[in-house]
Each structure stands twice: as structure tokens, then as C-alpha cells.
Amino acid sequence: MxxxxxGMGATTPLGGDVASLWQGVLDGRSGVRRVDDLLRGFALPTVIAxxxxxxxxxxxxxxxxxxxxxxxxxxxxxxREAWADAGNPGAEPERVAVVIGTGIGGVSTALAQDDLIEEQGPGRISPLTIPxxxxxxxxxxxxxxxxxxxxxFTTASACASGAEALSLGVRLIRDGDADVVIAGGVESCIEPLIVAGFAQARTLSKRNDDPERASRPFDAGRDGFVLGEGAGVLILEREEFAAxxxxxxxxxxxGFGVTADAHHITGPDPAGTGQIRAIRAAVAAAGLTAADVDHVNCHATSTVVGDLGEAAAIQAALGDHVVxxxxxxxxGHLVGGAGAVESILTVLTVRDGVIPPTLNLESKAPEVKLDVVAGEPRAQKVRAAICNSFGFGGQNVSLLFTSA
Known part of the structure; x- marks a missing residue:
């Protein structure tokens, strides 16, 4: 089936809708800035997001x-944007499902209410705290x-949450449980506690004096990721219903592939076997071969180890021809929202025949043997494209998109 x-909808560091998101990535804009105001004066080693x-x-x-x-x-x-873009599908409510992934959930509320109970006591806590x-x-x-x-439904698989939501949406339609699924991911966790936790794990970039150049996937000078926030939602439909x-x-x-490394709580399997299996499963589920896949929208967060492992896994799974x-x-890294927002970008790449550039790729790491688009967008017909999302816990999701 x-x-x-x-339909597609998004709110991201590049704008409040899909049009601004797409134009922003094509223009090579960055949404990264200093966020001293959001970090409330804490002395943190990273103050950009x-x-x-x-x-x-x-x-x-x-x-x-x-x-x-x-x-x-x-x-x-x-x-709301995605639903309007889909033209309000008009399905019976009992045939419409929702799957929204998130890595952490309402952490801003939890932290704010914890501050309030410590300062003013339990009687001041909002009755809306739990929801x-x-x-x-x-x-x-x-x-x-x-x-x-x-x-x-809610998928909670760290940085793979949004992508896993889309895979579950496909399952619901293929199993006959829904005709329409509103699927995506969201995260908003630019909070001192979260930034401090990632910083202590030594995963964040410290380029505080050059925010827009801090996130540099596949570059030899990368030093960690930049935390972002946002949401992406796609309307999935059974083809016959849409027609x-x-x-x-x-x-x-x-097609999609979902696998687990079963290796380490934060570090990927150095052999990349879980990522390779996820990519190959997505290709097989689509009834395609590796030679049919022209492009990969990478998870590539700008960490020293993760970028190299993903590049090697892609090459092993698909070959040398992919861009x-x-x-x-x-x-930046939208955590639970990343897979959904980047799936929107992948859909647009296939639809419009243009691959957005990777920013800040000034000196590609020598271990990365594949072609990475940088500098300017590249006009190219893309028959099929993979979007990768990998999360803490060793959770791997690869989604395969083709044209209409």
C-alpha cells in the first residue's frame, strides 16, 4: 500500500513556516546565535543555540x-500549517491518527514549575503543570x-523521535488503522539544565564567538553540535484516499528502516551495523536498489565521531555515487523535531530537484569520501532520497522518499 x-508544516530557526525554512536552507542562512538571554546568566561553556x-x-x-x-x-x-496545506483531508475522525515524537517533552514547564515550588511553595504550582x-x-x-x-501516539527515541513518528504513521496506514496520519516531531529545550548536560557530555560546539559558523558537519574543524528547537509535521495519506x-x-x-545498535547509551556502534541495516531496510521496503538512491539528507550533527560513522555507513549501504x-x-540540532523537519527538506529536494548546501564545510574531513554539497544549492534530479535520524540509546531510523 x-x-x-x-501536507507539510514547520516552525524552525529559519522561519515560522515551510516556505521560509526551504528558502533559508537554499540561501545558506544560519539560525544559530548567542542565547545568553535564554540561559539566564549561568556560566556555561556553550552559550549559542x-x-x-x-x-x-x-x-x-x-x-x-x-x-x-x-x-x-x-x-x-x-x-495547522500542514493540515491547511493538505486542503483539510476531510476523512472521518475515526480514520485520522496523530503521531508526534519528542525527545524530552515539556521540560521548560517542568523546570519553571520546579523553580516556583522552591521559591513560593506547592500552592503556587499551575493546575496545568502535568498536561x-x-x-x-x-x-x-x-x-x-x-x-x-x-x-x-508519541514516539520518544531521542534524536530519532520525529523520524520514528513518520515510520509509525506509515505502519498505521498500511495496517488499515487510518487513512490519514498527522505525523511529525517537536522539541523546545534550550534551557540551562539541558545545555549544561550536553556540555558536560562534551557534545556541544564551543564556538561562542562565531555562532553562525559553529555547526559544521563533515568539516575537519567540527567540535560538536548546536542545540536547536522547532517542529515539523507531515500529512500522510493512503494513496487511494488522497487520489x-x-x-x-x-x-x-x-520505505523505512528502524534498527537498534544495542551497543552504548550515547555512542553509536563504531562498526555502523545498525545504521547500515536501517538504510538497507528502507531501500528494500521501497522495492528499490542502492543504485536507485541519489541523495542522503544526513543526520550529521557536527560531532567528531558521529559524522564519520554515518558517512562510512552510507557508503557501505549505498555505494560511492550518493550525494x-x-x-x-x-x-542546529532540533532533537525530537529534527527527523520531521529534515524529512520535509528531503521531500522538497526530491520534488524540486535541488539539493541544499551544507554550511561551514571549508575543509572536508579526509575520512569522508562521499560528495557533500556545499557553497551553493545543486540542481540535480533526485529519483529517491534517504533521510537519516540516529538517537541516543542506539536508535536508528532511515526514511526513503520518492517523487509524487
Missing amino acids: SVVIT APMAVSPDTVLPRVQARRLDRAEQAALVAA MMMPNGPAAWVSIELGARAGT ARGARVHGRLA LTAPKSGL
Whole structure:
């Protein structure tokens, strides 16, 4: 059963919708800046991040926004855009499902309310604390907003959460549980505790004096990733349902692979076997061969070890002909939102025949043997493209997209 993409929505460090996101990556813009204001004066080794360019609480009605965690706000903004882009599919509510992934959930609410209980006591805690901080909050609010009753699901697989949500959306359609699935991912966790935790793990870039050049996937001078925030949502439909209503189709989610390293809680398997299996599974599920895949939108976060491992895994799984790009160079790492936002970019790459450039790739690491687009966008027909997402816990998701 074929699954098509009829709607897309996003709010990211490059803008508050898909159009600004796409134009931003094609223009080679960066959403990374100093965020001393968000880190509240803590002396942290990293003081850069990539916040959403348009704060979601300025888009939603004020009363509604106050009842939601920032992650829930972002998910709603992206879902509304995606639903409108799909032309309001009109399916029976019992045939519409929601899957929204997140790595952490409403951490901003949890931290703010913890500060409040320590300063003013338990009587001052908001009665909305639990629904604002629960990880399934974004999916639940999207379900309520759009009247989706076929099931509401939350994937929580760290940086692979958004991509895993899309894979689950395909399963729901193929299993006959839904005709339409609102699927995506979200994260908003630019908080002192989170930044400090990543910094202590020595995974963040320390290029505080040069924020826009800090995230540099595949570059020999990379020194860690940059934390970002945002949301991406795609409307997945059973092809026959979309055709019957005359829907415009952006592309197809033709295959996926989900594997586990079972190796280390934060470090990838150095042999890359889990990543290789995920890529190969996505290709096989789509009924294609490695030779049919022209492009990979890489997970590539700009860490010293991770980028090299992924490049080697791609080469082993697909060969030497594929062309790579790494959008976290301008977006930062959106954690649970990354896989969904980057899937949107992959769909647009296939649809429009243009591969966005990787920023800050000034001296490619010699271990990376594959072609990485840098400098300017590259016009190229892309028959099939992989989008990779890999998360702490050894969780690997590869999604394969083809044209409409």
C-alpha cells in the first residue's frame, strides 16, 4: 500500500513556516546565535543555540498559548500549517491518527514549575503543570485541535523521535488503522539544565564567538553540535484516499528502516551495523536498489565521531555515487523535531530537484569520501532520497522518499 505526503508544516530557526525554512536552507542562512538571554546568566561553556525564528506564542491566540508548553505550541503551529496545506483531508475522525515524537517533552514547564515550588511553595504550582509537561502533550493537543480519533501516539527515541513518528504513521496506514496520519516531531529545550548536560557530555560546539559558523558537519574543524528547537509535521495519506479526493501530492514515503545498535547509551556502534541495516531496510521496503538512491539528507550533527560513522555507513549501504547534505549546519540540532523537519527538506529536494548546501564545510574531513554539497544549492534530479535520524540509546531510523 502506497503512502503519500499531501501536507507539510514547520516552525524552525529559519522561519515560522515551510516556505521560509526551504528558502533559508537554499540561501545558506544560519539560525544559530548567542542565547545568553535564554540561559539566564549561568556560566556555561556553550552559550549559542538556534531558537525558533518566530516564537509560537505570537502565532497562537494568547489564551490558548498560555495553557501550553512551548513544545506543544510549536507542534500546533506546524500541524495547522500542514493540515491547511493538505486542503483539510476531510476523512472521518475515526480514520485520522496523530503521531508526534519528542525527545524530552515539556521540560521548560517542568523546570519553571520546579523553580516556583522552591521559591513560593506547592500552592503556587499551575493546575496545568502535568498536561503541559507530559511528553504526549503535543500529540494530544494536535489530536484535539484537528479531531483525530483513530489513535494518538508519541514516539520518544531521542534524536530519532520525529523520524520514528513518520515510520509509525506509515505502519498505521498500511495496517488499515487510518487513512490519514498527522505525523511529525517537536522539541523546545534550550534551557540551562539541558545545555549544561550536553556540555558536560562534551557534545556541544564551543564556538561562542562565531555562532553562525559553529555547526559544521563533515568539516575537519567540527567540535560538536548546536542545540536547536522547532517542529515539523507531515500529512500522510493512503494513496487511494488522497487520489479519490483529488489531493495534491508532494511525494511518497516509500520505505523505512528502524534498527537498534544495542551497543552504548550515547555512542553509536563504531562498526555502523545498525545504521547500515536501517538504510538497507528502507531501500528494500521501497522495492528499490542502492543504485536507485541519489541523495542522503544526513543526520550529521557536527560531532567528531558521529559524522564519520554515518558517512562510512552510507557508503557501505549505498555505494560511492550518493550525494550528501547536512541541514543541521544551519538549523542546529532540533532533537525530537529534527527527523520531521529534515524529512520535509528531503521531500522538497526530491520534488524540486535541488539539493541544499551544507554550511561551514571549508575543509572536508579526509575520512569522508562521499560528495557533500556545499557553497551553493545543486540542481540535480533526485529519483529517491534517504533521510537519516540516529538517537541516543542506539536508535536508528532511515526514511526513503520518492517523487509524487
